[in-house]
Amino acid sequence: MTDQAQSSEALARDRRLQQGIDQYGVGSWELNLATRELSWSVTARRLFGVAPDAPVNFDTFLSLIDLEDRERVAQAIQRAIDHGDNLDLMYRVADRQPSHWLRSRGGLVKEDGGAGYLCGIVLDVDQQKVLEQELRLQQSQLRSILDTVPDAMILIDGRGIMRFFSSAAERMFGLTEKEAIGQNISILMPRPDATRHDNYISRYNSTGERHIIGIGRIVTGQRKNGSTFPIHLSIGEMESGGERYFTGFIRDLTEYQQTQARLHELQAELVHVSRLTAMGEMASALAHELNQPLSAISNYMKGSRRLLAGSRDPNTSKIENAMERAAEQALRAGQIIRRLRDFVARGESEKRVESLAKLVEEAGALGLTGAREQGVVLRFRMDPSNDSVLVDRVQIQQVMVNLFRNALEAMSNAPRKELSISNTRVADDMIEVTVSDTGAGIPDDIKAKLFQTFFTTKDTGMGVGLSISRSIIEAHGGRMWAETNSAGGATFRFTLPIAPGEDLNDGA
Ligand SMILES: Nc1ncnc2c1ncn2[C@@H]1O[C@H](COP(=O)(O)OP(=O)(O)O)[C@@H](O)[C@H]1O
Ligand SMILES: [Mg+2]
Numbered sequence: 001m002t003d004q005a006q007s008s009e010a011l012a013r014d015r016r017l018q019q020g021i022d023q024y025g026v027g028s029w030e031l032n033l034a035t036r037e038l039s040w041s042v043t044a045r046r047l048f049g050v051a052p053d054a055p056v057n058f059d060t061f062l063s064l065i066d067l068e069d070r071e072r073v074a075q076a077i078q079r080a081i082d083h084g085d086n087l088d089l090m091y092r093v094a095d096r097q098p099s100h101w102l103r104s105r106g107g108l109v110k111e112d113g114g115a116g117y118l119c120g121i122v123l124d125v126d127q128q129k130v131l132e133q134e135l136r137l138q139q140s141q142l143r144s145i146l147d148t149v150p151d152a153m154i155l156i157d158g159r160g161i162m163r164f165f166s167s168a169a170e171r172m173f174g175l176t177e178k179e180a181i182g183q184n185i186s187i188l189m190p191r192p193d194a195t196r197h198d199n200y201i202s203r204y205n206s207t208g209e210r211h212i213i214g215i216g217r218i219v220t221g222q223r224k225n226g227s228t229f230p231i232h233l234s235i236g237e238m239e240s241g242g243e244r245y246f247t248g249f250i251r252d253l254t255e256y257q258q259t260q261a262r263l264h265e266l267q268a269e270l271v272h273v274s275r276l277t278a279m280g281e282m283a284s285a286l287a288h289e290l291n292q293p294l295s296a297i298s299n300y301m302k303g304s305r306r307l308l309a310g311s312r313d314p315n316t317s318k319i320e321n322a323m324e325r326a327a328e329q330a331l332r333a334g335q336i337i338r339r340l341r342d343f344v345a346r347g348e349s350e351k352r353v354e355s356l357a358k359l360v361e362e363a364g365a366l367g368l369t370g371a372r373e374q375g376v377v378l379r380f381r382m383d384p385s386n387d388s389v390l391v392d393r394v395q396i397q398q399v400m401v402n403l404f405r406n407a408l409e410a411m412s413n414a415p416r417k418e419l420s421i422s423n424t425r426v427a428d429d430m431i432e433v434t435v436s437d438t439g440a441g442i443p444d445d446i447k448a449k450l451f452q453t454f455f456t457t458k459d460t461g462m463g464v465g466l467s468i469s470r471s472i473i474e475a476h477g478g479r480m481w482a483e484t485n486s487a488g489g490a491t492f493r494f495t496l497p498i499a500p501g502e503d504l505n506d507g508a
Pocket of ligand 2: 402405406465466
């Protein structure tokens with residue numbers, strides 16, 4: 001074969017190679033370092049949007065790169081030329097909306113004595129970039145979700161090694177992500193779970209039997225400092241790259257359990273107090289009813305003793321004595337009843353500075369259970385600047401619960417069901433609380449009797465709620481009354497003393 005034939009054979013092979021590469025979307029390029037002329041394959045031209053016959057040089061190339069990437073690309077190419085670095089660049093094409101990504105790879109080819117060439121390929125990596133960006137977006141979305149939810153998230157692999165540890169998990173367990181990742185999840189559990197956890201996983205891996213996955217459970221967690229706390233744990237599972245992973249979502253139940261305990265405590269207190277106050281009411285009713293017969297008894301005694309005074313009966317002095325005792329006992333009976341009433345009305349009350357909003361909220365938790373299910377709209381409009389009152393918490397909650405229950409009962413058949421609670425300053429030292437409903441309201445003939453003990457219009461009513469409530473409010477130095485509101489329902493108002501030290505100028 002002649003030299004000429006050999007070189008034309010080589011040229012043909014080059015061309016075939018070139019075409020082959022071009023067919024798969026990979027363009028090729030060659031930069032003559034002496035002339036700065038560029039030669040681009042068909043595909044390279046297509047990728048840059050340049051006509052097949054248009055002359056191109058290095059400056060044309062730079063002008064086709066997005067301004068934001070241009071400087072970086074020019075510098076990298078200069079480094080490749082100066083130091084022989086390999087080129088691998090991703091950049092955006094100029095004037096494309098949305099932006100479009102290309103990738104160039106190449107290297108220096110020196111010819112003896114000459115300045116040489118920079119040669120390489122260029123390909124479209126837009127899809128890859130879009131995916132990458134989507135992935136990054138999803139990752140940051142996931143991060144922000146995990147940062148926001150109070151639940152902690154931990155990812156472990158099939159051997160129980162922690163691979164992801166959310167910032168909520170850091171807070172919950174007092175352990176940094178760095179400390180946690182790579183460690184076995186069992187460090188977050190007290191014994192005996194900690195020692196058994198590896199077995200749990202391997203049992204699941206071999207049997208596929210689910211004990212906790214997809215179900216969720218209350219278990220105990222252990223912080224870095226060794227203290228333990230109740231958690232609700234739900235576990236999901238997934239597979240990636242042939243490996244099994246488990247995701248755990250963890251909610252700290254400490255506060256929840258405290259709230260539950262507090263609610264139970266409150267409920268118990270209220271039951272206790274309502275029994276006490278009902279007793280008080282009973283006692284004052286009894287005192288009232290018994291006072292008359294008791295004073296009648298002592299009057300009859302006095303009369304009888306006067307009659308006896310002129311008698312010659314030898315037993316006179318004994319009878320007189322007995323009558324005097326009887327009168328004393330009648331008097332004592334009256335005193336006992338009066339003391340009982342005073343004890344229940346005034347005693348046992350413990351006044352403290354309390355937050356009205358909190359009182360309303362707690363009383364609502366007890367008195368308004370089921371309200372939303374009944375379709376009642378609740379409007380709490382508590383003014384935080386008039387919040388501090390000096391009261392006996394349990395007693396005032398008793399009043400609120402009474403009013404809430406009455407309102408719900410009054411609205412049970414009403415077409416419109418709205419319950420509003422608000423507060424406002426009414427004097428320098430008093431705050432007025434308003435409880436309004438859209439129930440049947442209060443007929444005029446009933447208004448006067450509303451607060452009387454044992455007055456009720458309900459079949460199963462006791463008729464003591466409002467009378468007790470009014471005595472509680474009056475024992476606090478406040479007033480309580482009822483009105484008919486514009487919706488035709490009832491509005492109950494009561495006043496309470498502002499906590500001392502609450503600046504009087506606040507409202508001015
Ligand atoms: N929000 C209200 N709307 C209409 N009537 C009410 C309301 N609250 C109380 N009442 C009337 O006052 C009466 C006395 O209430 P209360 O002392 O709490 O006793 P009870 O609820 O046991 O009847 C009720 O039977 C009812 O007729
Ligand atoms: Mg009632």
